[in-house]
Amino acid sequence: MTPKVLLVEDSSSLAVLYKQFLKDEPYDLLHAATGAEAKRLLERTLPSLIILDLQLPDMTGEDILEWMSSKNLHVPVIVATAHGSVDTAVTLIQKGAKDFLEKPIRADRLKTSVGIHLKQAHLENMLDDIQQQMDRQRFHDFIGGSIPMQGVYKIIDAVADTNASVFIIGESGTGKEVCANAIHQESERRDKPFIAINCGAIPKDLMESEVFGHVRGAFTGATTDRQGAASLANGGTLFLDELCEMDLEMQKKLLRFLQTSTFTPLGATKEHSVDVRIICATNRDPLKEVKEGRFREDLYYRVHVVPIQMPPLRERGQDIITLADHFLRIYAKQDKRRFETISKDAQRYLKRYDWPGNVRQLQNVIRNIVVLNDDKSLGVNHLPPEIVQVTSSSIKAIRQSSLTDLATAKTQQLEPEPPSSIVSELPTSQPGSVTDNTSVEIRPMWQVERETIQQAIDYCDGNVLNAAVLLELSPSTVYRKKQAWEAEDSAS
Template identity: 50%
Template sequence: MKVLIVEDALSLATIYEHQLSRAGMDTLHVETGAEALSRLRKGGISVVLLDLQLPDMNGFEVLITIREEQLPVTVVVVTSSGSIKTAVEAMQAGAYDFVVKPVAEERLVTTTRNAMERETLTEVVAEVRKPARSKANHGFIGSSLPMTAVYKMIESVARSNASVFITGESGTGKEVCAEAIHRSSPRAKKPFIPLNCAAIPKDLIESEIFGHVKGAFTGATSDREGAAARADGGTLFLDEICELELSLQAKLLRFLQSGTVQKVGSDTLSKVDARIVCATNRDPLKEVEAGRFREDLYYRLHVLPISLPPLRARGADVIELAQHFLTQFAAEEGKQFEGFSVEAEEALMAHGWAGNVREMQNTIRNLVVLNEGPIVEAEMLSAMQTRAPTAPPPPSAIPLNVSPSPAVSAIADNPAPAGWPTITVALGQSFETLERQLIEATITACGGSLPKTARVLQVSPSTLYRKKEIWAAQDETATDLPDDQGAANADFAIDQMEENAPS
């Protein structure tokens, strides 16, 4: 582990280097803020001794950049200004400690050693927490079949260096997915640099990606590293990639093909090793067909596609996510919320969630702030338009017509209210078939409400959500079978029924 001394006065820097080296520490020295940031982005530095008065920028700018880019270093500010205000500002900007020039050797060595021990402890804690994050489904909440497929895809693509193209509606967690890929990859210790292409003015986006040199355009008062260079060795995440203009798409394609970047206003090419992960809430192929996205760039980026499902397609994840946000926001707001009533769960499941997880976050925070616990009732969900239940109250039993051969009729003890369906079955059908018919008929009778169906059938709602996911997967598999294979399966089932029929 090394100590980076950022000091423009060569005599002071020499003294610091000598004192720290005598204490057994490895040191490096730079004179400007730009040099310091460039060196820090390469890694291998654990502590920074930072002078606030630098020739090219204020030391506070360096501190803020370190914090924004989450560079893994501990900063000790060394300055000639010993005011309380300066010390407080430095701590707020992310500094670990503060010493005033001239600093005694013992004070310098002790402070630097403490900072180094702190950085070591931070790395140990981060390493210990890694398995816990892995078990938490890569930062996502939910265990539905669609999300399980996403988790497996993340684990598979993380080992590769190929470009990843994430698609999904707004609010489905595309940046969470990109970060998960980075954390699970061999590049995890290098920077993850996200850039939202839709949030940056069009005349600045090229500079944001590739950087610029001083004087390249009005306002370019100093050289600036672009996102691509900052992601060297790590991952560059380009969100809303379809928002890029065609001219810039050509430059991005050149970067992908050559692995080099050219700053705005410069003739020099620099080699960059960054993995590209991009995302969009549009259909990229339709953008290609409409002429808004280059076809060659599409095929260069669309190597490993991941499609994130909308929240409405994730079944029981809706309740799991709602409970997660309820616990989180209740703790933040100091409220005593424990869970949801059955009616509130029905309202959550019935909602379309056009804004996906982001809309749910807003909804749950709204109800936590405006209401008191411990149970969330349906009327508290004022931040969303709930669908009023239209089904009649469920009976204690669903009528069942059994038609064996020879024909025999029977119905359940309790008669059905008007409008409730009956189902007809035949002896010889498998238990799984009968179970599915009964459950689906009950769901229909309960207006599609799985919590209400669970009360009628006296089972857990999670059991019904799981069975629906299993049936959906089976139906999809059956649909993919060739016609002759499907017929063969049907013949086999008939033969089995005949063999098992009572003689």
């Protein structure tokens, strides 16, 4: 879209001159001779930039700036002023104007100023759009604003209005069907059907009938004609979940349907033609399935036009708490329980658990807690054992890692104190030797990890890179964990 520049200038001769200066520039120049006319134009259309004369026959340029501020019209303004009103122009810049041009205005100065501020406005709009997208905490039925999910939202935005095939890949419980439905709702097909089929839940003998339908008498028990999912989804979207579970023979028939948009119901002789957008999904590695002969290579390349990788819950950071809080409030209201909040300690455990079952597992855990308890706050005592359990082998591994770090530090002629956060005591039989001791204070893993990393950072005088080397961790991992703890502390 061509940018529009509004020139507010009461002198017709100067307006003609400025138009001549800018006639070859890549934007449209609008003209208003009075303040009232400028206001009317601004109420109808919002330009990318305004060149504003300070002295107008019906009001001052300052009046227009104040009116724009009252209307929340955020458009960059270049003030045009005579020599005697330069001080006024400077004052207006302090109030938000972007620049001032002293009359008589030279052509090169006018072109340069307009060009610079149009580019700046374009960049600011781009940043606002990006920030708005990054601020999305909800998107259709998705909940969460983490960076991995923002990437998913961006792909959905880009692909929704096309007819390209989409292949959604992700672990069970990551929201593949939610993603498919979001694509449908964002597309022009939103008013047409969204039909979902789980290929892993339908016996292979029934799959063709489920997808393409059948006519009466096609097989034993087919007492009437039946429409399949392809017909039901006509004009809309057909979502084939767990596609890699589909039988190879059926994959061949599906490939032909994708290529021609035609199919023949079981037992029929006449082809049917439909307009359907195909979205597929799998929780397997499709390339591995192709390599091992369970998934047709030609079908893979036909459906793998736009891949979307759904992030597992363990990689979504604060989204875990956002989702847990959402489920807590829903089920508390549904089951008439008092739960309102999740304690900080419980949040830490929830964020540090791996969630092999992803969002579906988190939902079931919260559901179970609400059914069996009735408190105002969800605490650590409510969490199931697999989330809060710290095994003795984990403690032993941490302890051994700490001792190794200490030995490494000593070889570099450093003399750190043994981290008290890891073991309650390290008894020695002789000076310089450490013997095994089963008297270990078992503490939550997140506390051990945090204190050990913080001690390493303090020992290195705040140098995270050196601390990461001592801990044998990636510097990015240490930075990420440190930022997460600081965010938690500031929210407390």
